[in-house]
Ligand SMILES: Nc1ncnc2c1ncn2[C@@H]1O[C@H](COP(=O)(O)OP(=O)(O)OP(=O)(O)O)[C@@H](O)[C@H]1O
């Protein structure tokens with residue numbers, strides 16, 4: 001024991017000054033072993049990919065018909081057509097399967113880096129899809145209608161994409177939006193009603209305005225009264241369902257011609273771009289709602305990363321207190337984003353009525369708001385990811401219709417098909433996307449001075 | 451810029467956190483605020499920064515009374531603040547954090563990232579606050595995060611910079627560096643309000659010192675005042691700044707660690723083949739610069755993370771694969787480094803936090819119900835004993851001041867019979883009066899025969915408390931020294947330099 005430490009003087013703080021004599025600025029570093037995934041995960045992912053490959057080569061390959069499959073890339077109203085073409089059946093399917101298996105083997109042996117693995121996953125999916133569509137066409141009776149399949153995909157995905165953008169606007173600033181479904185329903189209703197009374201364009205505006213109102217409802221209760229946002233969302237959905245259902249019975253059911261028969265938007269062909277074969281008729285011969293969807297996705301994507309609004313939005317969604325300490329008005333920004341989000345959800349609803357069937361029905365959203373929410377999560381709260389996920393869901397639904405029209409070698413039960421996208425989602429999220437991380441302050445109300 | 455606070459009062463409900471405080475900060479002055487935990491220093495600074503509205507009083511800048519509706523107003527008036535708990539957005543880059551709230555934009559509200567980067571680089575260079583503007587804040591160690599906080603204030607042309615316990619999380623080298631930065635800021639005419647519990651730092655850098663006790667200014671002091679004088683002024687009684695202890699009477703090995711390694715999911719080796727024994731009745735201290743595997747070592751001991759290799763024994767029993775609950779049940783007390791995160795549940799009351807690990811045992815409860823009166827009796831005893839400054843035992847733990855949160859964790863972990871006490875940074879952010887108390891309690895625990903594993907980055911603390919010291923660097927215990935070794939010897943080991951004699955041995 002050092003005598004110095006038992007010294008009675010109370011002045012030890014100074015006498016034991018313990019300046020560590022190290023060159024200033026010298027950073028003490030830990031040694032880093034090469035960054036690698038754990039073996040279990042590497043092998044597991046690889047095995048899963050091989051399994052997909054085996055299913056492709058064996059199950060699809062064996063059960064395929066003997067014909068070669070023919071494909072038609074032209075959608076409806078194609079403008080310039082491209083000729084149909086056919087691909088060898090079994091050979092192609094087996095080849096796809098083998099490539100997938102090789103990818104899986106490579107993953108087990110070397111382990112792809114995280115970013116490459118994403119592409120490997122996408123490649124696996126695409127190869128499987130090619131094999132599957134070929135398989136579906138090997139009975140040889142009809143051509144596989146790729147063109148209209150894609151057209152249908154975009155058509156079905158449009159409300160989902162808009163819905164997920166509505167969710168994104170809210171959740172990026174830290175407000176959970178489970179009410180997309182209800183907001184869409186309001187939008188769909190308003191679109192049909194006002195579209196009938198004053199014309200489709202007016203209906204479109206009304207849908208957005210009503211969506212904004214529904215958004216304000218969410219905003220006021222979530223932000224001002226700090227109500228639990230998930231419960232609030234459920235309540236708003238129930239409210240939307242009840243109110244639109246009541247109004248439908250009271251007005252539309254008896255008098256459809258004057259309240260529930262809006263003109264449906266017709267496609268507008270964009271000059272030049274619309275004339276490109278296949279792509280033109282698919283992307284650039286669309287209704288105003290689809291064009292607005294393009295615009296919204298692009299604007300949100302660019303603004304979120306590059307603009308002042310985007311920076312502040314991300315900051316508020318992650319760490320509202322930090323944003324507050326640099327003078328950002330957290331609540332005002334949240335209000336604004338949640339209300340705009342509501343407007344976008346309203347537009348998504350309009351896509352279901354004046355952008356589609358031309359009339360409102362009770363509960364016509366039938367869960368699409370929740371699928372949009374799933375797309376947002378699947379897409380990891382990024383605009384591009386959500387877009388991709390929504391397209392994927394849209395594709396799955398479109399595929400279901402396409403397959404039921406085709407004589408596939410083995411009849412597939414449509415209920416089973418309906419399950420497919422969700423099954424795929426679970427696998428994709430677990431295996432390929434990795435950890436999904438919501439904005440840190442998502443769902444947490446902000447109270448000053450807390 | 452001359453800053454005056456006149457008669458600032460801030461009440462939380464009926465509790466007065468600041469009571470008619472007057473404070474004058476002259477241009478280019480480093481003004482230190484000293485005070486016990488919960489004295490109201492952070493509250494006063496939050497008022498000054500526009501985060502809290504004062505109940506009474508005014509803030510005067512260059513002779514003009516100000517009304518701050520929020521931090522934005524305070525910043526426009528030239529006041530910048532580095533908070534006790536950093537206010538950075540982890541997922542944004544350094545440059546984005548620096549410009550947040552005061553963004554550089556081109557047309558249509560689009561960010562000018564290049565300008566932000568340039569501003570960061572320029573200020574970095576001018577004030578020796580080196581940091582890469584493009585990395586994400588979450589990837590930076592705390593010491594560098596603090597530089598970002600300072601840059602944030604400088605980028606807004608702060609004329610008065612508030613630093614609330616900036617050195618609590620810094621290594622000694624980083625602290626020295628911060629002092630240099632403060633001096634160069636001062637030379638440029640920036641005033642600084644500096645809060646710290648480390649008297650040595652305050653005396654080294656301050657031009658003048660204001661002492662606050664229980665929300666009131668109790669006086670001014672010169673930096674030439676002795677630490678004992680300052681401590682007495684803060685606490686209101688003489689404080690013994692030295693630890694009294696007898697030589698250790700070490701008994702049987704309580705904690706045995708053999709070849710322990712911890713690997714991060716990324717594959718990084720955080721703890722590298724550590725072997726050590728701690729006996730009953732001795733304090734084994736682990737010294738070292740933060741981030742060299744100390745936290746992972748303690749977390750592995752209490753079963754919070756799984757070691758990738760090695761064995762841990764407690765009084766001979768292998769506990770390597772036991773759950774934390776079981777390990778703590780064997781009489782292990784654990785005070786984690788990050789108390790707000792790992793040691794407390796912010797929304798729970800203090801009374802509840804005090805029984806967080808024993809709520810299902812007598813006398814506080816059984817498998818199905820809690821004994822509320824025993825819990826509240828326990829709370830009032832612990833609050834008295836550890837001098838936790840709070841309005842009531844029912845207040846939420848998150849309303850406590852930084853140092854008082856630490857005391858609650860210590861009170862909980864040290865108030866049951868222990869065989870092993872694992873304690874990290876026991877006095878981080880704790881005022882000198884309470885430091886005295888905490889040190890005394892740790893030594894008492896040792897004298898009762900408990901094995902104590904102390905992790906501290908404060909060399910003063912290690913030297914004062916330890917019976918044996920191991921220095922940790924790069925995940926390894928690279929050397930053991932007696933506490934009587936010189937600061938230079940420690941310093942070299944802490945920087946990873948094994949002295950020549952040792953290397954050849
Ligand atoms: N939001 C709040 N609500 C209620 N009481 C609070 C709140 N914030 C602080 N207090 C109380 O005000 C007192 C002063 O707290 P403050 O954080 O200013 O102390 P401090 O001097 O900074 O202490 P430390 O050195 O421990 O950081 C404490 O007793 C604390 O419990």
Ligand SMILES: [Mg+2]
Nearest residue numbers: 492534851852
């Ligand atoms: Mg404080």
